[in-house]
Amino acid sequence: MRHRYTKQISGRPRSRSYYAEQIISGAVTPYEGARRIWWDVANELWNDRDAVQPYLIFIGLASEWEDYEPGRPDYEQQIRDEAQKLLNRDT
Secondary structure (H helix, E strand, O other): OOOOOEEEEOOEEEEOOHHHHHHHHOOOOHHHHHHHHHHHHHHHHOOOHHHHHHHHHHHHHHHHHHHOHHHHHHHHHHHHHHHHHHHHHHO
């Protein structure tokens, strides 16, 4: 079963793919988008193992980005790739 996640952001509901769309469009940096997925989506879904699964990669990549500056360009590309995968799953 595919879970739909909607969160109120700035008074308007956003789908679970909102931040992935923002990453792909360049509206936010890959790190910022991954961090928002971590804090706003994954944390909210943490107790639902199946629902949180697609977002765990963003936690890992954002954490690695924070910890290893020389690897940031690679992590940013991986975040973009994962955001595109997330959007492809939602279509």
